Structures are given as structure tokens and as C-alpha cells.
Amino acid sequence: MTREFVPGRLDVNGFAEAGASISGSEFVRSYRRLHAELLEPRDDLAVQWAATGERRSSADGSAVPWVHLTARALVPMVCQRCLAEVDVGLDVDRWFRFVSDETIAAAEDEEAEEDVLVASRDFDLHGLIEDELLMEIPVTPRHEVCPEPARLSAIDPDFDAAEGEKPNPFAVLKQLKSDEGK
Numbered sequence: 323m324t325r326e327f328v329p330g331r332l333d334v335n336g337f338a339e340a341g342a343s344i345s346g347s348e349f350v351r352s353y354r355r356l357h358a359e360l361l362e363p364r365d366d367l368a369v370q371w372a373a374t375g376e377r378r379s380s381a382d383g384s385a386v387p388w389v390h391l392t393a394r395a396l397v398p399m400v401c402q403r404c405l406a407e408v409d410v411g412l413d414v415d416r417w418f419r420f421v422s423d424e425t426i427a428a429a430e431d432e433e434a435e436e437d438v439l440v441a442s443r444d445f446d447l448h449g450l451i452e453d454e455l456l457m458e459i460p461v462t463p464r465h466e467v468c469p470e471p472a473r474l475s476a477i478d479p480d481f482d483a484a485e486g487e488k489p490n491p492f493a494v495l496k497q498l499k500s501d502e503g504k
């Protein structure tokens with residue numbers, strides 16, 4: 323029988339034991355904390371994620387649940403250099419090891435290379451996906467190369483008019499000369 327695993331209430335031990343995989347794609351707006359980081363509310367952006375469970379043996383021979391999580395999202399933010407919009411790609415690719423309680427998790431998370439979390443039968447995978455994406459947000463988002471200040475001449479019908487209003491250089495020169503003579 324194939325078991326159904328629900329990301330909002332994941333049975334971590336069962337998921338790892340089954341070596342199961344789940345994946346999903348949801349709107350960024352359904353991740354409220356992440357959505358709050360956006361330059362402005364957007365309805366079209368998605369978070370894509372995938373998780374795979376795996377059971378490994380620990381040193382003492384007991385079975386330990388592990389979960390591999392990947393998640394990605396593109397979020398528009400403000401470039402801290404040019405203050406224009408910059409699309410920041412958030413990319414998560416991490417392993418998590420699950421232990422039975424908070425005390426062990428806190429003690430082992432310090433030393434372990436992987437993240438150590440507390441296993442439960444109703445683990446909130448969406449919460450973890452959101453936490454991890456939030457942690458990927460750069461402190462100072464910016465373009466790799468900032469765009470030139472926008473020049474809309476090609477599509478701006480007022481451009482020619484604006485150009486026409488520029489003072490004629492010869493007229494300026496004439497004006498200067500006449501000012502000199504005063």
C-alpha cells in the first residue's frame with residue numbers, strides 16, 4: 323500500500339522509513355512571512371520544493387530518519403546599491419536529521435553539520451520550507467551588475483519633444499556672447 327504523506331502534517335518517521343518523496347508548488351503568497359519580504363505583493367510567484375525521506379543507521383545501530391529538502395523561489399526585492407527592483411533567487415538544498423526530543427536536538431544541532439530537528443507525526447514541512455527560504459534572503463540584496471538608469475527613449479513618445487526643448491547650442495553661444503558685451 324502506498325502511503326499518502328501530507329506536507330503540512332508529515333509523519334517524519336513513516337516518511338523516512340518508506341523512503342518516500344513528495345514535492346509541491348505553491349504561490350509565494352501562501353507563505354505569509356516570505357511574502358511579507360517582497361518589494362510589493364505579488365500573486366504570480368511560486369515556491370517549488372521537493373523532499374525525500376531516508377532512514378540511516380546511527381553508530382549504535384538504531385534507525386535515524388533523515389529528510390533531504392530542496393526549495394526555490396524568485397522574490398523581487400530592492401537592490402541596496404541602485405534601489406531598483408532586483409529578482410533574488412532563493413535556493414535551499416539541505417539535509418535534516420531528526421531526533422526524538424528538543425533537548426537532544428538543541429545539543430546536537432550545535433555540533434552537527436546537518437540541521438537537527440525534532441521528529442513528530444505531524445511535522446510542518448511548509449513551516450520548514452519557509453524558514454529555510456527566509457534564511458536564504460541576502461542581508462543586502464543587489465544586482466550582480468546594476469542596470470543603467472532607465473532610458474525609455476525608444477518607447478517614450480515624449481522623448482522627441484523633450485529633445486526638441488533642449489536649447490540649441492548655437493543659441494546658447496549667442497546668448498553668452500551678447501552677455502559678454504554688456
Ligand SMILES: [Zn+2]
Pocket residue numbers: 401402403404405406408464465467468469
Ligand atoms: Zn542594483
